Amino acid sequence: MQRRKKTILVVDDDPDILDFLRVILEDEGYCVLTTEKAEDVEKLLAGSLPDLILLDVLLSGKDGRKIVKQLKGQEETRHVPVVMFSAHPSAKATTREAGADDFLAKPFEIDELVAMMSAYLS
Amino acid sequence: MALAANEPNKQDTSQTTVRPGELWLRALLAQSYDAVVLTNANGTILFASPSIQRVIGYTAEEYTALDGAQLIHPDDLEHDITFFRRIHEQPGATLPSQSTRLRHKDGSWRWIEYIATNLLTDPTVGAFVFNFRDIAERKLTEETQYLLAAIVTSSDDAIVSKTLDGVITSWNTAAERLFGYSATEAVGRHITLIIPLELLSEEEVIIKQIRDGQRIDHYETVRLRKDGSTIPLSLSISPIKDKQGKIIGAAKIARDITERLLVEQRKDDFISMASHELKTPVTSLKGFITILQRHLDRQGDVQGLALLAKIDRQTTKFTNLISELLDISRMQSGKLAFHDEAFELSNLVEEIVENLQQTTQTHHLCLESAAPVQVVGDRERIGQVLINLITNAIKYSSQADKVIVQVARDQHQALVRVQDFGIGIAKEHQPHIFERFYQVTGAEGQTYPGLGIGLYISHNIISHYHGSIWVESNKGMGSTFFMSLPLTQEARDPASSNKYLVRE
Numbered sequence: 001m002q003r004r005k006k007t008i009l010v011v012d013d014d015p016d017i018l019d020f021l022r023v024i025l026e027d028e029g030y031c032v033l034t035t036e037k038a039e040d041v042e043k044l045l046a047g048s049l050p051d052l053i054l055l056d057v058l059l060s061g062k063d064g065r066k067i068v069k070q071l072k073g074q075e076e077t078r079h080v081p082v083v084m085f086s087a088h089p090s091a092k093a094t095t096r097e098a099g100a101d102d103f104l105a106k107p108f109e110i111d112e113l114v115a116m117m118s119a120y121l122s
Numbered sequence: 123m124a125l126a127a128n129e130p131n132k133q134d135t136s137q138t139t140v141r142p143g144e145l146w147l148r149a150l151l152a153q154s155y156d157a158v159v160l161t162n163a164n165g166t167i168l169f170a171s172p173s174i175q176r177v178i179g180y181t182a183e184e185y186t187a188l189d190g191a192q193l194i195h196p197d198d199l200e201h202d203i204t205f206f207r208r209i210h211e212q213p214g215a216t217l218p219s220q221s222t223r224l225r226h227k228d229g230s231w232r233w234i235e236y237i238a239t240n241l242l243t244d245p246t247v248g249a250f251v252f253n254f255r256d257i258a259e260r261k262l263t264e265e266t267q268y269l270l271a272a273i274v275t276s277s278d279d280a281i282v283s284k285t286l287d288g289v290i291t292s293w294n295t296a297a298e299r300l301f302g303y304s305a306t307e308a309v310g311r312h313i314t315l316i317i318p319l320e321l322l323s324e325e326e327v328i329i330k331q332i333r334d335g336q337r338i339d340h341y342e343t344v345r346l347r348k349d350g351s352t353i354p355l356s357l358s359i360s361p362i363k364d365k366q367g368k369i370i371g372a373a374k375i376a377r378d379i380t381e382r383l384l385v386e387q388r389k390d391d392f393i394s395m396a397s398h399e400l401k402t403p404v405t406s407l408k409g410f411i412t413i414l415q416r417h418l419d420r421q422g423d424v425q426g427l428a429l430l431a432k433i434d435r436q437t438t439k440f441t442n443l444i445s446e447l448l449d450i451s452r453m454q455s456g457k458l459a460f461h462d463e464a465f466e467l468s469n470l471v472e473e474i475v476e477n478l479q480q481t482t483q484t485h486h487l488c489l490e491s492a493a494p495v496q497v498v499g500d501r502e503r504i505g506q507v508l509i510n511l512i513t514n515a516i517k518y519s520s521q522a523d524k525v526i527v528q529v530a531r532d533q534h535q536a537l538v539r540v541q542d543f544g545i546g547i548a549k550e551h552q553p554h555i556f557e558r559f560y561q562v563t564g565a566e567g568q569t570y571p572g573l574g575i576g577l578y579i580s581h582n583i584i585s586h587y588h589g590s591i592w593v594e595s596n597k598g599m600g601s602t603f604f605m606s607l608p609l610t611q612e613a614r615d616p617a618s619s620n621k622y623l624v625r626e
Contacts, residue, residue, distance in 0.1 A: 014402055020409030027416065058398075087401035088394065089445075090459045107405040107441050110412040 006121045007031040009050040011041055011067075012085075013060045021054070028114055030121070038062035045071075049080055052120050057086035057095060065098035072099035081120045155256075160249040163242055165190060165206060168249055177234065177256045179227025195223035195231055205238070209250065213243045221257060233261040280376040283362060286333060288313040288325060291371060300355075300378060302348030316345045318352060332361045332372045342379065354379050393451040400444045407437055435481065450558070450575050453582050460500040460586060464610055467536050468492035468529045470501060474508050475527055478516075485516050486524045495531040497607045499587045504607070507580040507591070511540040511603045514576065519544025519600065535589070535606045543600040552593060556581040580605075 008030050010021050018034040025032045033044055038059045044050075053071070057064045064084055071077040084095040085104040092103045102116060151158060157174035161167050167190050170182040180188065194202050202222050209217050216239040223231040235257045241247040274281050280297035284290050290313055293305040301308070301316050308315065317325055324343060331338055338359040344352045355376045362371040411434050418426040452458040472492060479487045497504070515525040522543035530537045547555060554560045561574035577591075584591045588608055595601035 014406065016406040017402070017409065020406055020413055023413050024409060027413075087398040087405070089448075093459070093461065106401050107408050107437075110409065 005029065005031040006052070007033060007048075007050040008052045008054060008117065008121075009041075009044055010034045010054045011038065011059065011064070012036065012054075012056040013058075014056075017056075024110060024114070025117065028117065030117070036060075038064070038067060041067055045077065049077065051080070052117065053080055053082045055082055055084050055100070057084055057088065057091045065095060065100075068095070068098045068100050083116060083120070157254040159185075159190075159252040159254060160247070161190065161252065162249060163210065165250075174254065177254050178224050178232060184227075193224045195225070198222040206250075209238045209240050210242075213240050215240055221261075233257045277375075278377075280374075280378075282308075282313075282374045282376065283371055284313050284374070285371045286329060286369065288329065290315070297376070300347075300353065300376065301345065307348075316347075318344060318346050328359060329372070332359060333369060335361055335369060337361070345376070354383055390451060390457065393448060397444050397448040401441070404437060404441050404444070408434075408441075411437065438481075446575055446579065449579050453579065458582070458586075460503060462498055462500055464496055464498045465501045467495050467497045467504075467538070467607070470505055471508060471527060471529050471538060474505055474512065478509065478512055482516060484520070484523065487512065488524055488526050490526055490528050492529040493531050495529065495536040496610050497536050497587075498610045499607065500583075503583045504587075507583050507605060508538065508540075510576040510580050511538075511605065515540050515542035515544070515601070515603070517572075518542060522600070531609065533609075535608055538605045539602060540605075541600065541602040546597045546599045547593060547595040547601050548597040552595065555593065556591065 006029075008025055010018055010025070010032060011034075012018055012021075013036050015036060018036065022032045022034055033050060035041065035044060038061055055064045055068060068082050068084065071080065071082060081101045082099070083102040083104060084091070084098075084100040085106055085108065086092075086095070087106040089105045092105070095103050101120070104113060104116065151171040152173065154171065154173050155176070157177045158169075158171040159167060159174065160169040167186045167188070170185045172182050174185050175181050178185070178193065191199070191202075202220070205217065205220055209215065216237060219235050219237050221233055221235045224234050226232045233256070235255045237253045239251045241249060241251055274292075274294045277294060277296050280300040281292075281294045282290060282297050283292040290308050290311055293303070293308040297308070298304050303311075303315070313325060314322060321343065328338060328341075338357065341357045341359070343355060343357060345355050347353055356379050357374060357376050359372050359374045361369045362373050364370050411430060415427065415430055415434075418430060449458060472489060475487045475489045512525060512527065519525070519542040524543065526539075526541040528537075528539040528541075530539070551560075556577050558578040559574045560578070561572070581591050584605055584607070590606045591604065593601055593603050
């Protein structure tokens with residue numbers, strides 16, 4: 001029997017980034033949910049929880065660090081690994097403080113991303 | 123009875139009849155620094171001591187033949203006439219010193235100070251007695267002081283002086299403007315008046331340096347205003363010495379850098395924003411390159427893959443340039459972030475050599491030796507230095523086919539050595555290659571790509587960790603770059619604790 005595919009929720013306000021991440025991560029065998037809007041995150045989490053969240057730091061309208069703080073503060077979502085990414089390398093420290101499990105500096109190597117995903121999901 | 127001008131000369135011829143006291147008096151008149159002049163009630167010169175020549179160039183004889191008033195500067199004439207009238211009205215009185223300008227025999231104007239005594243009614247003298255003194259030097263000093271005071275007063279920078287105990291001794295107009303305290307309020311108070319509580323220790327350090335005779339240049343700090351607000355300043359402080367060269371205080375020039383900091387902040391914000399904006403599309407670009415790579419791979423399109431690899435390499439170069447630009451901006455404003463951790467340097471070197479070898483077809487990167495050694499620092503930043511040194515070695519040795527990398531350690535430091543067999547660096551360029559924007563033009567004006575900031579950034583990173591980076595090279599003979607980092611306490615300790623154990 002085939003094992004259930006792991007689901008990754010990707011949040012970034014740049015549609016092109018969502019586009020390529022979907023292709024690459026699906027190619028790697030993951031189920032991918034994407035959204036450009038921070039306010040959709042809650043809706044997407046209301047159903048079944050993803051196995052990992054890839055979250056941009058600066059989203060239009062909301063700071064990704066606030067979302068991670070909220071997720072890590074709730075019993076139901078605390079265990080979901082959150083990997084944040086940003087084009088500001090200095091954001092690494094603040095994302096850690098906010099509770100993110102890992103950080104990727106944009107532009108990242110795809111191999112690095114893939115390795116990180118499998119480290120959390122296999 | 124009035125003394126005739128030529129009387130002293132007459133007396134010279136009859137010295138034998140003169141009593142010793144008179145001789146002394148004459149010697150005094152002749153040698154005195156001051157000149158003594160006697161006039162009658164109308165101002166006609168009756169007598170001048172020989173020392174008058176020292177003051178205005180005319181001999182006593184020449185001077186007594188002149189109309190004294192004609193030597194007075196036109197601008198001082200009225201004042202001097204008024205003075206003469208006043209003294210005239212007060213028999214027996216001595217009036218305090220006056221200054222006036224007299225025309226010297228050489229035509230120049232000389233500042234003279236004089237004191238006058240009205241002895242018209244004294245039967246033995248019957249004249250006005252004037253004491254003339256040349257005060258040119260004093261006037262010059264006064265004028266210089268006036269000029270300096272004017273410079274200090276009109277300065278845009280605050281200029282403050284204090285004793286070695288920190289008591290404020292002067293406070294110019296700009297200081298009043300900058301700090302909000304008037305000179306009257308500030309002078310006599312302690313300098314801590316304007317030092318924020320949390321920065322009080324700064325003053326001790328400053329005074330210590332001043333006592334040692336050292337200057338402090340462009341020290342950037344914050345001071346307190348009268349209204350309690352703070353102001354960012356650049357301070358230059360130098361010792362004040364007395365005539366004997368003893369340090370008696372400090373002079374401080376403070377420049378308001380609020381505006382400059384604002385401009386710097388804006389520039390930093392802009393570069394930070396610009397770099398973010400540039401990196402975002404590069405992220406997508408790299409993503410799509412990967413997708414296309416996988417696609418071509420499946421189709422077995424070797425030619426397409428080769429082309430794509432070139433696009434990928436250029437994208438990486440572009441990414442590195444953006445990072446360098448951001449780094450240099452951060453470095454200048456001292457905002458480059460470091461995330462320190464202890465790590466194994468040889469592992470990092472191995473990793474980097476391996477990664478760079480993958481993208482280098484022209485050179486063999488030989489990791490000749492890699493002694494295990496722990497250092498503390500930002501692994502990525504130190505990696506950045508290593509990448510810079512190795513890629514430089516490749517870039518500047520296009521005719522060679524290998525680069526040698528070594529990691530070594532001694533008691534105190536870890537040492538990485540990167541040797542190439544390329545064009546080398548002429549001696550005259552070597553002291554400058556770690557400077558910002560310094561680029562060496564090769565033979566026949568050949569230039570090399572890059573911003574000329576890689577080694578500058580590397581030098582800054584290594585200096586941050588109290589390490590060193592240097593080069594040994596000869597033109598045409600290749601270059602060897604060295605990078606050293608101090609060992610961690612733990613890396614140094616095992617050896618010493620072992621010794622301890624042996625002794626026990």
